[in-house]
Amino acid sequence: MKIPTFRPLLIAGLAITVAGCSSSAPAVVSTPIENIDTMPLKVTDLTETELKGWGGADLVSDTIPGMSVQKAYSEIIKNTKGKKVIVAVIDSGVDIEHEDLDGVIWTNEDEVPGNNKDDDNNGYVDDIHGWNFLGDAVKENMEYVRIYKKLKPKYNGIPASAVKPENKEEFDLYMSAKAEYEKEYNEALGLKNQYEGILQQLKMAHDAVSTKLGKEDYTLEELQAMKAETEEMKQYKGFLFQVMSNVEGNIPDAIAQLNEAIDYFSGRLDSHFNLELDGRAIVGDDVNDINDTNYGNNDVTGPTPDKEDIKHGTHVAGIIAAERNNNRGINGVAHNVEIMPIRAVPDGDEYDKDIALAIRYAVDNGASIINTSFGKYFSTHPEWVIDAIQYAEKNDVLVVNAAGNEGLDLDQKRVYPNDQTPEDPKEIANNVLTVGALNYTYGSNMIASFSNYGASNVDVFAPGTQIWSTTPNNEYEFMQGTSMAAPAVTGVAAVIRSLYPKLSARQVKKVIMDGGLSSSATVVLGGDPSNTKNFGQLSTSGKMANMYNALILADKLSR
Numbered sequence: 001m002k003i004p005t006f007r008p009l010l011i012a013g014l015a016i017t018v019a020g021c022s023s024s025a026p027a028v029v030s031t032p033i034e035n036i037d038t039m040p041l042k043v044t045d046l047t048e049t050e051l052k053g054w055g056g057a058d059l060v061s062d063t064i065p066g067m068s069v070q071k072a073y074s075e076i077i078k079n080t081k082g083k084k085v086i087v088a089v090i091d092s093g094v095d096i097e098h099e100d101l102d103g104v105i106w107t108n109e110d111e112v113p114g115n116n117k118d119d120d121n122n123g124y125v126d127d128i129h130g131w132n133f134l135g136d137a138v139k140e141n142m143e144y145v146r147i148y149k150k151l152k153p154k155y156n157g158i159p160a161s162a163v164k165p166e167n168k169e170e171f172d173l174y175m176s177a178k179a180e181y182e183k184e185y186n187e188a189l190g191l192k193n194q195y196e197g198i199l200q201q202l203k204m205a206h207d208a209v210s211t212k213l214g215k216e217d218y219t220l221e222e223l224q225a226m227k228a229e230t231e232e233m234k235q236y237k238g239f240l241f242q243v244m245s246n247v248e249g250n251i252p253d254a255i256a257q258l259n260e261a262i263d264y265f266s267g268r269l270d271s272h273f274n275l276e277l278d279g280r281a282i283v284g285d286d287v288n289d290i291n292d293t294n295y296g297n298n299d300v301t302g303p304t305p306d307k308e309d310i311k312h313g314t315h316v317a318g319i320i321a322a323e324r325n326n327n328r329g330i331n332g333v334a335h336n337v338e339i340m341p342i343r344a345v346p347d348g349d350e351y352d353k354d355i356a357l358a359i360r361y362a363v364d365n366g367a368s369i370i371n372t373s374f375g376k377y378f379s380t381h382p383e384w385v386i387d388a389i390q391y392a393e394k395n396d397v398l399v400v401n402a403a404g405n406e407g408l409d410l411d412q413k414r415v416y417p418n419d420q421t422p423e424d425p426k427e428i429a430n431n432v433l434t435v436g437a438l439n440y441t442y443g444s445n446m447i448a449s450f451s452n453y454g455a456s457n458v459d460v461f462a463p464g465t466q467i468w469s470t471t472p473n474n475e476y477e478f479m480q481g482t483s484m485a486a487p488a489v490t491g492v493a494a495v496i497r498s499l500y501p502k503l504s505a506r507q508v509k510k511v512i513m514d515g516g517l518s519s520s521a522t523v524v525l526g527g528d529p530s531n532t533k534n535f536g537q538l539s540t541s542g543k544m545a546n547m548y549n550a551l552i553l554a555d556k557l558s559r
Contacts, residue, residue: 333491
């Protein structure tokens with residue numbers, strides 16, 4: 001890849017102190033990363049090793065825009081262990097038996113395993129490693145689909161002029177949900193049909209060319225050298241050349257990618273947009289009653305034997321705290337951490353009730369940080385989640401939240417959950433840190449093309465493109481999204497809370513934001529070259545998270 005030139009990157013000068021330490025960490029004498037505008041740029045492709053670890057790389061020594069995690073461990077943390085920190089991962093579930101996670105899973109010591117009793121009287125029976133608020137449910141509708149289904153019998157075919165004043169707000173919600181459903185459904189159906197057509201053509205062309213060449217894994221050079229005697233073969237060759245010039249790998253790889261895309265959109269049509277689906281029925285609770293809490297189970301790995309539905313949560317957990325230096329897999333950002341898995345995010349949109357109760361469960365059971373890598377743009381009971389966030393704030397628990405993956409300005413479009421709205425920039429609580437996603441290149445493409453942003457509604461950016469982490473059944477994969485950026489920052493927060501336990505959630509949030517690296521680069525937003533803005537105007541801090549600098553600030557603040 002070619003990395004465009006970028007304007008100077010700076011961090012405000014940070015004062016350093018070497019006075020007697022009042023925390024569990026030794027005095028920090030390192031110098032903050034600053035004035036890095038003169039450093040050389042990496043203009044070559046990342047190696048596989050660099051790509052797998054780029055989130056922890058250092059901008060100065062590696063010329064890769066990671067969070068300086070390795071630098072922080074080697075120069076600041078060293079052998080300092082700190083205090084054990086519990087991090088709740090509210091997500092799709094976590095593979096607690098994974099080889100790189102089994103040693104960092106939280107255990108409820110006050111609960112006796114398997115006795116079918118609520119030994120610690122927290123309202124959850126046998127919650128040894130967390131709680132599963134979804135029970136055996138996996139597939140779900142999007143929230144706007146649920147709203148559309150619920151209100152359709154009441155408003156279908158009724159003109160706005162016939163709606164009573166007291167029903168106008170509900171009618172407007174119905175129309176908005178209906179429009180979103182129709183747009184997303186038609187887009188998914190159209191893309192599925194388009195990819196199926198391309199796949200059919202690709203297979204025909206590939207079969208013909210692979211037969212002629214005597215191999216399926218031919219290269220672009222071999223394709224170019226092949227003589228095409230017939231008009232049909234010329235068309236096949238031209239089509240395959242176009243495909244191979246625009247995808248990574250060979251034609252079998254392209255076929256696999258197309259099949260994956262078709263499966264994805266087929267799955268969305270079968271579940272997310274399926275008006276006949278009642279995914280919640282198997283759970284058995286009343287989703288509109290926040291006091292109906294007797295539901296779910298203790299199976300945080302979920303009901304599917306292949307564990308495919310908990311890939312997202314397992315990946316998130318690994319970014320935060322995969323066992324460091326165990327000679328396998330990856331190193332999570334944080335050491336001395338216990339992951340508390342809370343299953344509350346289905347394949348589809350989460351329910352506000354589950355999220356509110358999950359946050360409260362995390363707080364009540366000792367988590368000091370909660371990772372929330374999910375979000376939606378419609379909500380039926382946002383007040384329940386707001387109350388839960390404020391409950392976390394009162395108990396000094398930090399919530400690290402993913403900004404979302406639609407390339408939107410959150411100062412113009414409300415997302416749930418968040419700590420403020422486009423209409424009212426005043427935060428509902430001071431313990432929420434919302435994270436956008438960075439790409440591994442600087443300059444105009446330094447913001448991930450999918451990442452949401454917002455000068456008021458996003459706080460900081462962190463690595464979120466092509467992140468290598470744990471997936472179920474002792475596997476590892478690349479995934480991307482602000483869902484990956486949030487746990488990177490959660491890991492930084494966990495290290496700070498471990499080494500500097502006297503710092504409040506609000507202070508941890510502050511040092512992460514203040515300790516970031518700023519940039520004056522003009523960046524492309526939403527993958528649209530015509531939509532550009534100065535990087536510093538895309539978040540409250542105007543910065544990208546940096547663990548090395550955050551620790552220096554934390555040390556100063558803790559004295």
